[in-house]
């Protein structure tokens with residue numbers, strides 16, 4: 494019988510929890526009535542928290558200036574630092590990536606055309622974003638090597654009604670954006686990039702942030718840079734940056750002068766303070782992510798059928814997201830695997846599943862054959878990672894997956910009965 498260490502994850506469940514490990518078997522699984530491995534669930538959300546003193550130190554700046562929002566000093570400092578970080582001329586901070594994407598889509602879409610080409614295997618709400626921008630999503634397939642759209646999969650979706658291309662980085666490694674930039678150029682289409690999950694990365698000599706006409710990023714608490722909520726758009730196009738700034742603040746250009754149709758998606762000073770404090774500790778965070786990732790590599794490399802997606806070190810990864818591909822001889826369905834993990838307090842998630850074209854929407858959406866997406870969407874799961882997960886937790890998670898790999902048939906039978 495395979496044994497899995499159990500940890501007491503009470504109030505202070507970090508550090509030496511493995512020291513309190515006891516053995517565990519199929520009968521002890523929480524799905525079958527046993528005590529969960531983690532009493533405090535471990536999630537795949539980053540939830541990195543900078544030191545309170547650092548956050549409050551930044552807040553003092555805007556409080557002393559009596560500036561709370563409307564492009565205050567901290568938002569300006571954040572934009573300057575992020576523009577340097579991404580090696581672009583401009584960074585325009587916004588309330589979240591969702592509205593940053595809507596803004597950028599509205600600013601970039603060719604007038605008089607209806608469709609935006611975007612992958613189906615991507616962020617769950619991306620079709621909604623397109624619709625809020627007044628565009629009809631046309632879903633493209635992905636390249637199985639990158640899990641991202643390629644120039645070929647996007648080119649297959651371009652027609653006379655295409656207004657815009659949206660390339661999205663997957664959550665491990667990067668989308669190959671350069672051939673898509675060439676496609677955009679030869680087809681005369683604007684290209685927007687969702688760089689949310691690759692904000693730290695580099696593609697050969699170029700930093701993510703500088704691709705396409707503009708790129709969009711998130712400062713949500715679950716992402717690499719935590720601003721509680723927030724987002725930003727990077728571009729090196731002066732005119733585009735100017736329009737985005739107008740649009741995010743009601744379209745105002747000077748008092749009572751509404752220059753264009755805008756909405757309110759400004760970032761406020763408190764969010765900027767949190768994001769700045771987080772930027773201060775970014776390299777340390779990535780080093781800690783790398784330690785967690787290497788612990789996963791070590792814990793999973795002997796488990797048949799559970800293949801960890803490896804980061805491409807050449808892309809300067811943030812090592813934040815841990816994705817596992819389940820395939821033969823893994824003995825359980827992904828859904829059953831998730832059921833068992835959830836019962837243990839391991840909040841693993843299905844990776845981009847179902848794909849966007851497989852979900853009902855309240856708006857029109859279009860697509861052709863998406864064979865790769867349909868094949869891949871059932872295979873991957875996202876494991877707990879980020880600032881709240883310790884390397885001991887990862888050893889425990891690895892031991893549980895090892896038990897599942899060895900005892901899958903027994904577990905399946907018990908789940909069925």
Ligand SMILES: *Cc1c(COP(=O)(O)O)cnc(C)c1O
Pocket residue numbers: 589590591592616661687689690710711712713723724
């Ligand atoms: C989280 C996420 C978004 C949305 O970010 P918000 O700031 O929460 O609106 C967009 N795209 C991708 C790829 C994401 O992962």
